[in-house]
Amino acid sequence: MPQVRQALVAGSFYPAEPYRLQAWLQQQLAVPSSSAAPALGLVVPHAGYVYSGAIAAAAFAQVAVPPVVVLLGPNHRGQGAPAALYDQGGWQTPLGPVAVDEALAAAVLAEVPGVAADPAAHAGEHSLEVMLPFLQWLRPDVRIVPLMLQAWSLADLLTMGQALASLLQRWPQPSLLLASSDMSHYVTATAARAQDLPVVERLLALDAAGLYRQVHQARVSMCGVYPVTLLLATLAGLGCRGGELVRYGHSGEVTGDEGSVVAYVSALFR
Template structure:
């Protein structure tokens, strides 16, 4: 079974050549001369809006392009309401750049957690995971994917999933989230700076869904980092008013790395 792209042609180009050129432009403009991250939080809007911000994190994978063989990707559910976290029976997830094999063994590991289950409807039209796949295909060589959609789940449940698959240098954790929605430019800047402060403080208890649509997976990552005595830092914080939209009603985007 293959999960076909749902938002190619709307959130990002459906033409492979156009898509590769766009990704290359984003990544070339970002700083790659830094330590590679173990985990990242990146936004999931249309590429013209959030692509440059996401690229600031993905560009840092340059030095580990050939050594990362597994990506654990967790994003929020926008279309289907459910309890817990949803995995997929698909063998591959496809984009205009090709197909990505699914790490079936890792998904089988997660079946030991009672709040993780198969739910294809959660994956079928969900963009919060899909928009990251071309970035990963452009940034990495050969890797397997563990795609997870987060429904109504606690920080502890998400952190258990992350801890189960944390692995070593072969594993990258990717958390998908945008920030504030539909405020004016200056209000969004203030709110998103506050949210970024909470993220850097690992203060998941005070993170709200209004502050970050990916509050559920973000909170789980922060809880896991807290328990591991690791830190996270903001490397990019902008909004759609900085990229491709007007400044009267913007969406906020942040990129964060765990090194």
């Protein structure tokens, strides 16, 4: 019987009741954007929908979701393989199951160095789960390849990105790369912007090495630096030349407290 990962943060990060979740998605994504079109990549935040959902939705609304989405997210808990792939079965959300694209997952295991099959590592992690309702709403038959990263060197991530780009160029079905990350954590809104904007500049320039170094040298508490670096390295190999900022914001815009915020960005790569 195929393994199914049950929803972990339904009811906390996003509504657990299908009708409430559908109503929220309808409000955020009901009107198709005139610019909705195929894309190579997305970067979106993964906090609770009340805080970052609108920032993520603004990017999702501009994308025609293809049959397969490769999900790249951080491993907040630090458990399991350094690059843990959920390679079989599916993921459950209040909107129903999402199937893993097992053929592409097997190819990733065979061709991308450092990746290991480790579904158990995903059991307690939220960074990819919160992406799924957006994808299901926009394309109910979407299939996913969920890959979760711990700390990697820049050289390793660039090598992994080259291998993943080569694989996706040869793959018979179109795919979307989606990296999940929040930006600065628990600093003032002013400090968050000062720390984050140089990182966002590197992000939009498709500068994987520059983003990696900026985050580490400036000690920016960007939780998804490793998946985003991998995304940029892969996009460069796919011929992407740069990205566009969709929206930047922070939790203080919702809570009214700008003394300690978590910041978020969404960006789109054609």
